[in-house]
Structures are given as C-alpha cells and as structure tokens.
Amino acid sequence: MTPTRKKRLLIVLAIVGGMGVAAALILTAFEKNLMYFYSPSEVAAGAAPHERKFRVGGLVVNGSVKRVPDSLTIEFAITDTAHEMTVAYTGILPDLFREGQGIVAHGQTRPDGIFEASEVLAKHDENYMPPEVASALADAKAGAMQANPQ
Amino acid sequence: MIPEIGQFILALALAVTCVQATLPIVGAIRGYDNWMALAKPAARIQFLLVLTAFAILVHAFVTNDFSVAYVAQNSNSALPTAYRVSAVWGAHEGSLLLWVLILCGWTVAVTVFDKELPRSFAALVVSVMGIVSVGFLSFMLFTSNPFARLLPAAGDGGDLNPLLQDPGLIIHPPMLYIGYVGTSVAFGFAIAALIQGRITAQAARWIRPWAIGSWIFLTIGIALGSWWAYYELGWGGWWFWDPVENASFMPWLLGTALIHSLAVTEKRGAFKNWTILLALATFALSLLGTFLVRSGVLTSVHAFATDPGRGVFVLVLLGTVIGGSFILYAWRGPSTFAGGSYEPVSREIFLLLNSALLAVATATVLLGTLYPLVLEALGLGKISVGPPYFNVVFSAVMLPLIALMGFGQFSRWKSDSFKRLVTQVKYAFVAALGIAIVAIALLGGDKIVSAGIGIGFGAWIMVTIVAGIFERCRNREHPWYALFHLPRAFVGQCVAHLGFASTVIGVVVTSYYTIDLHQKLAPGERATIANYEFHFTDLSSFDGPNYKVTEATFEIFQDGQLVEVLKPQKRLYLVRNMPMTEAGIAPGFTRDLYVALGEPLPDGAWSVRMHFKPFIRWIWLGAILMALGGFIAIFDPRLRSPSTVRREATATAHTSSD
Known part of the structure; x- marks a missing residue:
C-alpha cells in the first residue's frame, strides 16, 4: 500500500x-x-410506565380544580369520559387552562397514584383540542359503545 | 364582485405561469431563441397579476368584506387596521398567496440581475421557478382559494388570533417567507446547471449572492420568531424545539452549509456535487417546512384526513418537486468528487467538514421532528420528542463544528499542515481558555464545567476571528492600510462568525444562569431575584381597542435604588373570549428582567412569574450580526463579476503607484 x-x-x-x-x-x-402519550383509561388500566416520564391528556373535569392554600400548587382531575385521573401541578398555568378545556400534561406518577405534572399545556385557541386528547376521547367513546351495545 | 376578479386574476396568473414553466425550458434545450425570450416577460406579468390579487385580498381585509370566507374567519371590524393587513397572512390561504407573491418577486429579481448569465441559463432558471409557481398556484386555486365567498355574509368576523395581534408578527412571517422562498433561486440555478450539464466554478459564483440573500432573510425571520415567542408567550422561553420552529431552522442550517460549500466550489472548483445536493436539499426542506406549518399536519395528523384534497395535493407536490429534482441529480449530477485537488489538511477539508456537520445537525432535527408524525400516521402510537434530545444532540454536533471553525479561520487553500495551524492558534487557544476561566470565576453557579466549556467555545470563535484579522494584516507593508481595506467577503465572514459567537455565548449564559421565580404576590408585597427586589406596587384596569386590560405595576430596586418600572398586563380579547399575557420586560445588554402575571388567586393576590435572564439579548444580537455579515459579503465586488474586479484592481493599482 x-x-x-x-x-x-x-x-x-x-x-x-x-x-x-x-x-x-x-x-x-x-x-x-421519547415521551409516550397515555389516556386516563390507559393509565387506569396500568399501561403507563412508573419509572419514566410520560404525557397524559384529557378534559379538565368541571369543579375538580383545587388550590392548595398559600402556594401555587393546584390539583385537578382530567377525564377521557371513561376514566378520571388526578393531576397535581405547582406553578403558573397557561392562559387557556379552564375547566372543560382539553389539556396535555408532562410528568410522572407519584407513589400515591397522583400524576405530578412538570408542565401543563393548553393551546392558544379556545376551539383547539390537542389531537391526542381528541383521539383519547374518541377511543373512550368507542369503548363505551362496545361495553353497552344498544 | 372584486373578490371574483381576484380569483380570475389568479387563474390568469396560472395560465401565464404555465407558459413560463414550459416553453423556455424547451427553447433552452433546443436552442430556440424566441422561446427562451418568453421567460422574462412571463415572469414579470405573473408578478404583476399575483401582486394585484394580493392587493385585492388586502383590500377585502381593510374594508371588512365579511362575505369573503377567509376574511370572515380571520378578521374583525374592531381589529386595528395594521392587524387587518397582517391578518392577510394570518392563516393558510393568505399565507399561500404571500408565498406565491414572494416567489414571483424573487423570479423577477433574477430577471433583473441576469446580466452575467448566458441567455439559455437565465431562461432555464426562470422556467424552473415557474414550475414551482405552477404547483403553488394550482394548490391555492384548487384547494385553498382565499377569495371563496361566504353566503350569507357574516355580520362580523371571527377575529385574528390574539396571539398574532402583535407588531413582531406583522413582519416575522414575511421575513421568514422571503427566506424560505428565496432558497428556490439557488434551487433553480442548480437545476439549470444540471440540465445543461455544466456545473462550473462560474455557476457557483452566480448562485452565491442568491444563497446568501435568502439565508439573510431566514436568519432575521427565525430571530424575530424567537424574540416574539420570548415576549409574547409570557413565560420567558426563546426556543422550544417546536416542530414549527424546527421547520424553519432546518433550511437555515442546510443553507448555512450551502453558503460554505459554495465558497469552495467557486474558489477551487471542488465539491460540485455536494454543493448542488445542498442547494436541492435546502429548497426541499423549505417546501417541507412550509407544508408542515401550513397543511395542518402538525396540529394533527388527522387534519390530513379531514381535508384529503389538501393533504394529497401537498404530498404530490412535494413528491414531484423533491423526487424530480433528485432523479435529475442522480441522472445528470457529476459522477465523481473530481475537480480541484486538495490535501487532507486544507481549507477545502475544513469547509467540507463544516457543511457535513451542519448536514448532520439538520438530520438530527429532522429525525426529532418527523419521527413522531410518521409513527402516528402509521398508527404505531403517539409520542413526542422532548427538548432534552435536541439540546444534547445539537450541542454534541455544534462543539466539533465550533472547534474546527477556529482552525478553518487560518487554514490555507489546497494544502496546509496541522503543525502550522497549531502554531497559529495556540495563543488564541490560551486566550479562549483564559476568558472561560475568568467568566466562570465571575458567574459561579453549580454547573461550572458545562457553562465554562460553552463560554470557552464562544470565546474561541471570537478570539480566532481577531487573530485571523491580525494574521492577515501584520505581514503587509502597511498593516493599518490593509486592516481598513480587507476584502468585503472576508469582513462579512468575520462579522457573521462574530454573530454566531454572540449567539452561542447568549444561549450558554441564558441557559445556565437564568433564575426563575413563580410566586404568589399581592399588591404591596415584594420578591427577590439575584440582587433585584421586585416590588408589586399597584394594580389597575382599563379598556384597549378590542380587549380589556388588568395592569400591574412593579418597581424594581437594586441595592435600594429604583432601577426599572415594569407594567405587565393580563388582557382579555373579547371576540374570542381569550386571555393573553403581556409580559413586562426591562431589556439590557447583560441581563433582562421579566415579569408576567399568571392568574388572580382567591384572596386578591396574583400568581406572578419573574425571571432574571442574563445575556439573552446576545442571542438576537448574534442573529443581527450574522445577517449583517451576509449583507456585507453579498456586496463584495468579486461575487458580482470578474470583469468589475479586474477593472477595480487596475484602478487600485493605479492609485497605489501614484
């Protein structure tokens, strides 16, 4: 060479x-x-990881928003209409966070089963439904129809 | 009646563009002079027609013609006039029209500055750009007509998204689009060169100013977007690795690689096929970006399914332009890396490594952006790729790039040696190390190693620029004269690289030394960040033109002295019943202070977001310098014509001998 x-x-x-x-x-x-998305039903079924961060999404349940006094901690429930789950978040929520609104949260499940969010997202448009939430709702609806066929 | 005229004019423009896209190509290949001659007038007529259509749409917005569906969806009679105009490009249909208008503008610019180009080559370029235009005009006319009527007409409009009602958003999209679409010029040149089978150093010289030109606008557009996100979204972030941002960032990265590769092809005739490939890929990514942002794919993959017409059209158009150009490249592209000989250590290799690293960076961003979309489209699950992926991978690619930049500054064309380069940079290396150590000693913090490396790399770029200028001048007979008569392309390069260094330092310092505080505060209470005391003094309410305002007053004290007064607002936009946060920001060269109102709490207090953001302005200052550097380089006479240079050179020779 x-x-x-x-x-x-x-x-x-x-x-x-x-x-x-x-x-x-x-x-x-x-x-x-990579962060995977799970709907409240999937979380209820135990499909979500425990060691790893993931994303959940759903509609904020009416009347579920509770503030912990003298802190910025807030607890609320989200639903895909079939199952609910509790989310805790400390910090400032996005402008469009409201009851009934579709939101997505990033975080991890605490030992007590509450989802501890490090970030809560609500898009800047009141008609907007995060695509994951929309499909989670559709899945839950389809599941309900299968469960009680009329 | 007027909107129908607008639609008719667009159809007419499509007809003219069909002529522009076909006959001159045939003419150029067959050598029919009169067919080639059609390119120029066709391009100009198309521009005038599209401009008229655009003016008609602007007119519909300004006069609140809510019988036009697009106006009804995106404007409102209470909207200030300036925002009614910018609402034209606030959504899909109008931004497509702006896209086409800008494409026509660039094409006309090519017909104006074509003195150097052979007739057949110029005709080919204009014609290829015409093909792109045919695609976009038909897309608009067949799937996204901005002039479609709404019957019966709406009483009032649905308003422009309040997030877009901002001065930054009046100019951000047009700048970005001028940049995006400008990459079509380099694309047209590359295709023309491929068709003619003559990829020469001369062709690279013609492409360079256009490639730099579009890159300048892209730089400004991206920086404006980042700045807007910072002050308008109300939480102090300036870059999110959001797919929309990535869509604009990818053509920028590859465009940067193109500019550097072009320099080699022009000066040394090397890397021709790589340069052509970069020109094609940059435009392909611009198209991809436009569609990612505008087709609705990003908000939801299902948007594709809800409007299959648009989705399919998008795919076919992308496939045709990208596939067609790459097939042409495979068929006609230069078959070897031939042209120009160079050693393994040479300026050529440094520039090649630079563009290769930038291409890798682009690929990592592409992977993170498209993978979730592909997975979801295939029904394999919904995932997202977190910002940490981009941060880690992107820095990993940037570090070697920056390290090489310093050496490249000194390297010689054709052949050089590591030994010589090491002697050249050793003082610069020591200086950069010193700056990093001093900076870390002053700033402290808990991540001193990472922060120190980042600052050191930024300093390394700056120091090597200075050393490079010194090196260039010191051996001249009149060093000071040489300093003030550096070639403009070199000055442009230095300014742009300085800008890059500024952005690097800004990113590093902001990332490691930002202090965030979220706190519950009532009027009269105080909070402390760094050595600043934020004093919440007052809260008041009033009405804006189309919104209601709650305004807080924050007095900020440093060492007992009042230094700033900030007035962050919470606005409620009435038409969409949408709350918006207007942050209060005190900008500064070395730090920004930032206050944003969160939400009212039950006992009259507010949740308040306060930030101390050191060196954040350096990020955008860097972008301004990069754009300025490009601007200086474009006006280097050597880029324009060899004959001018020769004339100027003779003139200088005369003056110096006098």
Missing part, C-alpha cells in the same frame, strides 16, 4: 468510525427522550 493510499484509508476509517459513534449517541439520546 502506498503512503497516500494508506493515508486515504485512515481518513475513510476515521470518518466511518466517527459517523458510527455519532449515530449511536444520537439514537441513545433519542430513545431516552
């Missing part, structure tokens, strides 16, 4: 090796940061 060829081979190997390492790192980071 001539020196030039050897040099070229080394460069090619370095590039291929570098790309491999980069791809592995990227895919690891990707896998670690």
Whole structure:
C-alpha cells in the first residue's frame, strides 16, 4: 500500500468510525427522550410506565380544580369520559387552562397514584383540542359503545 | 364582485405561469431563441397579476368584506387596521398567496440581475421557478382559494388570533417567507446547471449572492420568531424545539452549509456535487417546512384526513418537486468528487467538514421532528420528542463544528499542515481558555464545567476571528492600510462568525444562569431575584381597542435604588373570549428582567412569574450580526463579476503607484 493510499484509508476509517459513534449517541439520546402519550383509561388500566416520564391528556373535569392554600400548587382531575385521573401541578398555568378545556400534561406518577405534572399545556385557541386528547376521547367513546351495545 | 376578479386574476396568473414553466425550458434545450425570450416577460406579468390579487385580498381585509370566507374567519371590524393587513397572512390561504407573491418577486429579481448569465441559463432558471409557481398556484386555486365567498355574509368576523395581534408578527412571517422562498433561486440555478450539464466554478459564483440573500432573510425571520415567542408567550422561553420552529431552522442550517460549500466550489472548483445536493436539499426542506406549518399536519395528523384534497395535493407536490429534482441529480449530477485537488489538511477539508456537520445537525432535527408524525400516521402510537434530545444532540454536533471553525479561520487553500495551524492558534487557544476561566470565576453557579466549556467555545470563535484579522494584516507593508481595506467577503465572514459567537455565548449564559421565580404576590408585597427586589406596587384596569386590560405595576430596586418600572398586563380579547399575557420586560445588554402575571388567586393576590435572564439579548444580537455579515459579503465586488474586479484592481493599482 502506498503512503497516500494508506493515508486515504485512515481518513475513510476515521470518518466511518466517527459517523458510527455519532449515530449511536444520537439514537441513545433519542430513545431516552421519547415521551409516550397515555389516556386516563390507559393509565387506569396500568399501561403507563412508573419509572419514566410520560404525557397524559384529557378534559379538565368541571369543579375538580383545587388550590392548595398559600402556594401555587393546584390539583385537578382530567377525564377521557371513561376514566378520571388526578393531576397535581405547582406553578403558573397557561392562559387557556379552564375547566372543560382539553389539556396535555408532562410528568410522572407519584407513589400515591397522583400524576405530578412538570408542565401543563393548553393551546392558544379556545376551539383547539390537542389531537391526542381528541383521539383519547374518541377511543373512550368507542369503548363505551362496545361495553353497552344498544 | 372584486373578490371574483381576484380569483380570475389568479387563474390568469396560472395560465401565464404555465407558459413560463414550459416553453423556455424547451427553447433552452433546443436552442430556440424566441422561446427562451418568453421567460422574462412571463415572469414579470405573473408578478404583476399575483401582486394585484394580493392587493385585492388586502383590500377585502381593510374594508371588512365579511362575505369573503377567509376574511370572515380571520378578521374583525374592531381589529386595528395594521392587524387587518397582517391578518392577510394570518392563516393558510393568505399565507399561500404571500408565498406565491414572494416567489414571483424573487423570479423577477433574477430577471433583473441576469446580466452575467448566458441567455439559455437565465431562461432555464426562470422556467424552473415557474414550475414551482405552477404547483403553488394550482394548490391555492384548487384547494385553498382565499377569495371563496361566504353566503350569507357574516355580520362580523371571527377575529385574528390574539396571539398574532402583535407588531413582531406583522413582519416575522414575511421575513421568514422571503427566506424560505428565496432558497428556490439557488434551487433553480442548480437545476439549470444540471440540465445543461455544466456545473462550473462560474455557476457557483452566480448562485452565491442568491444563497446568501435568502439565508439573510431566514436568519432575521427565525430571530424575530424567537424574540416574539420570548415576549409574547409570557413565560420567558426563546426556543422550544417546536416542530414549527424546527421547520424553519432546518433550511437555515442546510443553507448555512450551502453558503460554505459554495465558497469552495467557486474558489477551487471542488465539491460540485455536494454543493448542488445542498442547494436541492435546502429548497426541499423549505417546501417541507412550509407544508408542515401550513397543511395542518402538525396540529394533527388527522387534519390530513379531514381535508384529503389538501393533504394529497401537498404530498404530490412535494413528491414531484423533491423526487424530480433528485432523479435529475442522480441522472445528470457529476459522477465523481473530481475537480480541484486538495490535501487532507486544507481549507477545502475544513469547509467540507463544516457543511457535513451542519448536514448532520439538520438530520438530527429532522429525525426529532418527523419521527413522531410518521409513527402516528402509521398508527404505531403517539409520542413526542422532548427538548432534552435536541439540546444534547445539537450541542454534541455544534462543539466539533465550533472547534474546527477556529482552525478553518487560518487554514490555507489546497494544502496546509496541522503543525502550522497549531502554531497559529495556540495563543488564541490560551486566550479562549483564559476568558472561560475568568467568566466562570465571575458567574459561579453549580454547573461550572458545562457553562465554562460553552463560554470557552464562544470565546474561541471570537478570539480566532481577531487573530485571523491580525494574521492577515501584520505581514503587509502597511498593516493599518490593509486592516481598513480587507476584502468585503472576508469582513462579512468575520462579522457573521462574530454573530454566531454572540449567539452561542447568549444561549450558554441564558441557559445556565437564568433564575426563575413563580410566586404568589399581592399588591404591596415584594420578591427577590439575584440582587433585584421586585416590588408589586399597584394594580389597575382599563379598556384597549378590542380587549380589556388588568395592569400591574412593579418597581424594581437594586441595592435600594429604583432601577426599572415594569407594567405587565393580563388582557382579555373579547371576540374570542381569550386571555393573553403581556409580559413586562426591562431589556439590557447583560441581563433582562421579566415579569408576567399568571392568574388572580382567591384572596386578591396574583400568581406572578419573574425571571432574571442574563445575556439573552446576545442571542438576537448574534442573529443581527450574522445577517449583517451576509449583507456585507453579498456586496463584495468579486461575487458580482470578474470583469468589475479586474477593472477595480487596475484602478487600485493605479492609485497605489501614484
């Protein structure tokens, strides 16, 4: 092998090796940061992970919003019409957070079963329904129809 | 009656564009002069027609013609006039019309600045841009007609989304669109070069100003969007890795790679196929971005299903333009990396690595943006990719890029050696290290290693720029004269890189040293952040033009001195019954203070969001410098014509010999 060829081979190997390492790192980071979405029914059925963060979504149940006095902690229930679950959040809620509104929350389930949200999202449009929430509602409805066929 | 005329004019424009998109191409290939000559007048007539249609839509908005469905959905008689105009591009149909108008504008610009281009080449470019325009005009006419009537007419309109009722949003979309659509010029040039089978250094010289031009607008557009999100969304974030942002960021990244690769092709004739590929891919990502944002795919994959006409049209259009151009590339593209010889250590290689890293960065953003959409479309589950993925991966790609930037600054064309480069940068390296250590000593914090690395890398860019300028001038006979007569392209490069450094430092310092405080406060109470005391003094209510306001007054004290008074607002927009947060911001070169009202609590207090954001202005200042650098480089006479340069060179020679 001539020196030039050897040099070229080394460069090619370095590039291929570098790309491999980069791809592995990227895919690891990707896998670690994927957040799955679960509807309240799926959470009730125990399908959601316990060790990992995930997203839930549903309609804020009317009359369920409770403030913990002298703090910014708030507790509320969300529903996909079939099941409800309790969400706790400390901080400032988005402008369009209201009872009856569709919201999405990121967070983790606490040992006591309450979902501790690190972020609550409500889109900036009163007609907007987060797509995940819309499909969770549709699924719950379809489930109910199957359960009591008329 | 007038809206129908608008629709008719659009149909007419489509007819003219069909001529522009076909005959000149055939003419250029077959050598029919009179067929090629059609390109220029067709492009100009198309521009005038689309401009007229646009003016008609603006007229419908300004005069509150709620018999037009699009106006009824996106405007309201109580809306201030300026926002009625910007409401034109506030939703899907109108922004498509703006898109086409800008495309026509760029095409006309090509017909104006075509003095250097061979006739057949210019005709091809205009014609290829015509093909894109045919796609968009038909998309608009067949699926998204902005002039569609609403019968019976609405009594009043549904109003513009209050979030968009903001001065920043009047100019942000047009800037972004000028950038997006501008990438079609480089695309047209690349396709024309592929058709003619002559990809030369000369072609790269023609493309460069256009590529830089669209990149400037993209830079400004993205920065405006980030700045708007910061002050309007009311929680102090400036970048969210939201799919909409990513859609604009991907063509920017690849456009940056294109500019750098073009420099090599122009100067050394190397990497021709890579440059052409970048030009095609940049435009492909612009198209993808437009559709991600505008087709409704992002708000929901199901939007595709609810309006299958639009969705299918989008896919076919994307497939045709992207697929067609890549097939042409495979068929006609240069088959080897031939052209220009260079050693493994040379400026060529540094620039190649730079564009390759930028392409990798683009790919990681693309993966994070599209993967959830694909998965959901295939019914495999609903996922989202969190910002940490983008932060980690993106920084991992940026660090080697920045490290190489410093070396690239000194590297020589064709052949260089590591040894020489290391001698060149060693002082710069020590200086950057010193700056990082001093900065960390001053700022402290609990993540000093990461913050120090970030600041050090930013400083590294700055220091190598200064050292590079010094290196360029010190061996000249008249160093000071040389300093003030640096080539403009080089000055532009330095300014743009300085801007990048500023953005890097801004991002790093803001990310690591921001202080957030969410607290319950009643009028008369105080809160402390860093060494600032936020004093909630007053609360008042009044009416705006189409909203009701609750305004708080915050006096901010530093060491007992009153330094700022902020008046954050909570607005209720009446038409959509939608609350909006208007943050109170005290901007500064080294720090911003930020107050936003959350919500009223039962006992008269409010939840209040307070931020101390150091160096955040550096992020946007950097974008301004990058755009400025591009602007300076565009006006380098060497980019315009070799003949001008020769004339100027002779003129300089005369003056210096005098």
